[in-house]
Amino acid sequence: AQSVTQLGSHVSVSEGALVLLRCNYSSSVPPYLFWYVQYPNQGLQLLLKYTTGATLVKGINGFEAEFKKSETSFHLTKPSAHMSDAAEYFCAVRDSGGYQKVTFGTGTKLQVIP
């Protein structure tokens, strides 16, 4: 069974500071990993995903994440936070074994302080 743990339900950073949102996963087969963002009263938008190949994945809005198999982690980073980054971020995992189900973490709300 696959699962996702996101450390910190709320994270606050100053505008211009580094953003680091943590995600650890468990999966019985090589995983596909995703980060989605949800702005208030909106749906889920894909930020980036890892399937195979390069372990450092770049996404939209300057975000990137690194797949570390040895640590079973897929942390999301952005060098410099912008006010528009304030949203809820969900890490998600999907087994590569053909199953369609995506399992989401509990989410991290990012607050950006001016």
Add this chain to the structure above:
Amino acid sequence: EPEVTQTPSHQVTQMGQEVILRCVPISNHLYFYWYRQILGQKVEFLVSFYNNEISEKSEIFDDQFSVERPDGSNFTLKIRSTKLEDSAMYFCASSEGTAADTQYFGPGTRLTVL
């Protein structure tokens, strides 16, 4: 850019009533999904649908739920007899095909059961 659309955006119903939530997936996609997000909780998988049949479902998706693709464009979720605990945001998603493919989410339908 193609997107998943959902109607209505908000549905209010009385306990015990039937509701149908509608989705129009991206036109060339082959897999369709429903997820739900109870307020303040994580996004949970309900069901996936491919080739006019359910390919995977969660334990949440009991006999009260059904899905259908009544024509070439719509994908519906029916809840036969709603309960208070069915109140949630329901997201439809679609993907092209393989497990590595991104699931694109619609904006959601907020269901309120009174």
